[in-house]
Amino acid sequence: MQLHIRTMLTIVTEGRLENDLVELFEERRIRGWTIVEARGKGAHGEQHGSFDANHNIQIELIAEAATAEALAETIQQRYGAHFALVQWLSDVRVLRPQKF
Amino acid sequence: MQLHIRTMLTIVTEGRLENDLVELFEERRIRGWTIVEARGKGAHGEQHGSFDANHNIQIELIAEAATAEALAETIQQRYGAHFALVQWLSDVRVLRPQKF
Amino acid sequence: MQLHIRTMLTIVTEGRLENDLVELFEERRIRGWTIVEARGKGAHGEQHGSFDANHNIQIELIAEAATAEALAETIQQRYGAHFALVQWLSDVRVLRPQKF
């Protein structure tokens, strides 16, 4: 089995941003992503998730390195100043490179 | 502390496949895995998670490289054609190598 | 965009330990972490998540390598013997190194 390296961008941020981020992904023609509900703590305090206004989502998104990095940078610039936001990148090996 | 490299296989797919996949894991004598509820978008459209027939799961499974890769290949062959499915592999460092 | 390497510690364990672990993080002056609900199987049997006494959490925590490893070791020593617990470490690239 031949594996191919791609970059995974993980975004942890406020649930409210989901619609905006998905719009951004569509603009950039990203073809897929995965979202899970999360809570956590960071510089913006605790996000308990018990209450409407206050839950995180974690988005995982596999793409080519350049695409993922550019996306991370845009998100950082657009939302980093005022929203709870942490992003990280890592390498993953995928089976079907044409998918990402 | 000495750390040991193992391979982590992550599987994102339709919730309906959970039972089948767990059966497959048992057959292969995989000793552990972790499942979280997810939603997402991909080639098979959006999986909102709001509705029975339509939610994803994300499975993480640490194993030896060969085991993980073989598993990924089987899953790809068995379900890749007709089900929403994305898999990726990455390296992780674990504390107790005998566990995986 | 310049990226910086940090270590991500992932902890999968019983939901009951959440309070204790968060206390430990605060002691160690860890500045952030993310928690998602999980279920799974391991040496301690299945954690279905359907029932109070029986669900997992998965904690992700980005920190400097030394901090993350020391934390993993403490957790292993303190809870490894009697609780369902799996931990792994991996490298991630972050945008704002001063945050972690």
Added chain:
Amino acid sequence: MQIDPVVLFFLLGLAAGWAKSDLKLPSALYDTLSVFLLLAIGIKGGLELAKQPFLAILPQALLVLLMGFLIPLLAYPLLRWRLPQVDAASIAAHYGSVSVVTYAVGVAYLTRQGVSFESQTTLFLVLLEMPALVVGVVLARLGARQAAGDVTPSAGHGWGKLLHEVLLGKSMVLLLGGLAIGALAGPDGIKPLDRLYIDLFKPVLTLFLLEMGLVVAGKLGILRREGFFLVGIGVGLPLMLSWVGIGFGVLMGLSPGGVTMLAVLAASASYIAAPAAMRMAVPQANPALSLGAALGITFPFNLLVGIPLYHQFATAVTGG
């Protein structure tokens, strides 16, 4: 024709979803409501069953089973006209099976109109759930076998697993379980539970319909893409199938209300049991297509137009 208030909740959900409101019901609520509705309908059926000797309705039950096998066989050739075999088979299965919520709205409609109907219709609902699924799978597999190497042994469950999937699917278990509980406990035993399972049935249905409105709104995308064809299926099939129901109803000698309910059952399409079973049994079929038609078109069509219409049909035919 005044609209039933329960349907207004569906329209509210539909409007909110269509306008991209951030209104969202937790999925746990959806799951809870559907467990409740299935159990409550089962119990009601069981209570009625307890009242009459089973043998008396056996002939009717057999006829209903026959109808369940027949409907997908009627729908399939029509659908084949423009669809691949697997998709035609899967959609035929959806329309052969039934929608519990459409049934419930039908009951609400007749009750509001003061029209009575035979109590065994709940039993018919249970009986209709499964046969069409079996027929659908057979049709799909016959097709697939002809289509050569495309189908590996792994594409879809074996028959044993499939039967398990259908018979022990959530809807069957709760409907049959409720039926058994209602029949065993009888009216006296169930009385202390009436406050939930009887009194709150209709109000809870409103919440469920609100959610269904939101879900259907989420299907508008596929409708736009698949356009007229899906609308044709989603409106044409129930209209046609309602007459199959009317025919069988008349054959069984049901009252006008009973004939109406059988028409509603025939015209309704499953969106819980069928998608679950077809996904595992015929994974090659496109679930967006069958769910788009059954849930995106037929469900609202039946709620808003179909049910009153079938009632008029039935009244005209039975001269009731």
Added chain:
Amino acid sequence: MQIDPVVLFFLLGLAAGWAKSDLKLPSALYDTLSVFLLLAIGIKGGLELAKQPFLAILPQALLVLLMGFLIPLLAYPLLRWRLPQVDAASIAAHYGSVSVVTYAVGVAYLTRQGVSFESQTTLFLVLLEMPALVVGVVLARLGARQAAGDVTPSAGHGWGKLLHEVLLGKSMVLLLGGLAIGALAGPDGIKPLDRLYIDLFKPVLTLFLLEMGLVVAGKLGILRREGFFLVGIGVGLPLMLSWVGIGFGVLMGLSPGGVTMLAVLAASASYIAAPAAMRMAVPQANPALSLGAALGITFPFNLLVGIPLYHQFATAVTGG
């Protein structure tokens, strides 16, 4: 002054949270309960609306809208005294908008006291939800524009998106949707739903208040940090604003009960619609501050002290 039992549930939640009990309600329950409360209040309002000609209450409705625009304009300069513009604007918006649960507890209080009030107060609740949010955003943006380069175009949604956010936010959709359903279906149509939307309203409120107690307990940290200032806002503003409500109530010629309810609405601060809208429209504002004041102080203050007090004010003023 005997405490209403529904408030005891709030205190239980508060105590449990404060003592760090492991009591936790699932977030799906919270979401479900708030959907239910909003719908139920909307329906009740719609039923009342159906009873009287809309034109008759139009003048009152316009006055209420005016009050909604006025309150944040009054609160803003006071808050500017010690807060940055964005935070002052955001808090002003929270207090100009309304808390549905505070309203519901107010209704429970008056009902228990045997005091009647005009049925259109539910309509007022709906009307007050939005105007203050618009004013708050304008104030914040005027401020931000002066504050130079700090605000990139991306900091906050544009007006179109914002209006969408507010008008199609969960609370507006459910309140207005309920209103429409109640008005369209009328008392006869809603009757079969009474068992849920009317009979269970107050009991369900207890569960919601239990949860709110836990949520408020979670805000004690920020209270401790921000100390006296937040308490000053959280107690001072509602006390002051209650008199604005009383003034408008008297102007409209409402009964003592009606004046009380308008005071409650004026004094209550939104913690569902406002945080959602402000977060997207004015992301520079600190949400911990506004939510801390509105939910951490004002909400319990109104429940425990404010509502009875405003009733006394209103009785004294109207001589009722």
Added chain:
Amino acid sequence: MQIDPVVLFFLLGLAAGWAKSDLKLPSALYDTLSVFLLLAIGIKGGLELAKQPFLAILPQALLVLLMGFLIPLLAYPLLRWRLPQVDAASIAAHYGSVSVVTYAVGVAYLTRQGVSFESQTTLFLVLLEMPALVVGVVLARLGARQAAGDVTPSAGHGWGKLLHEVLLGKSMVLLLGGLAIGALAGPDGIKPLDRLYIDLFKPVLTLFLLEMGLVVAGKLGILRREGFFLVGIGVGLPLMLSWVGIGFGVLMGLSPGGVTMLAVLAASASYIAAPAAMRMAVPQANPALSLGAALGITFPFNLLVGIPLYHQFATAVTGG
């Protein structure tokens, strides 16, 4: 002996789980139902408490506490016969504490039989929740201390934390909180809440029992592995302990119904509070073992066989 309909829901869940149906209730529903049941039982107890002077039942309360301390001390030596100390201690704690749902089914059983019982049994339920947990932890720690170096200071919480865990665990908080609310608000204050907390209590119990059936079915694996021994514990202990309850009941001079309820309490094993506390206090104990016995065997045994049996015992002994 006719089976109570609520028990049928348990059997339905058990059957569905055993047959590996895909029926699954959302965990949020389980959490919600248990919050509701605990609160409702607490409130009912509080209402009863409000009726009688506290001092009058103080002697009985003390006897009940004594029983709570005694039961684990009786069970422990029996369990030590084949189990390690930590496991024996943990299981002893589970059986010394009580199961709220078993209690509720007992109430339903007696009500159905038309047998009255002392209202303070709800108070007894609350009192029995905790003492056994304390005894269990002491037994485990004495044992562990002897077992040398195995126990690092980190294995298990300190006493302070543990007391917090137990006293502020969800069950204690909701039971005591409900008790206080019921006592403070009195029958008049609670009346508007009756529709939920009283009328829906039994119907809601059915949903909870359905879920419990599914949960118990999930424990069949451990039963198969641990075989006869677990069954021996799970049937033998409650049978034996029911007589302890009967003894104390007679000693207190309770009516036949009251003696039955005390037997039910003594024979029931905790599966909410005890597992939570033991997991943190005695992490060396195997939770699968204690939960397997308490939930997998004793819970269904009590529901199906135990409750009617204890009632017969009690009637025979009291000559009622």
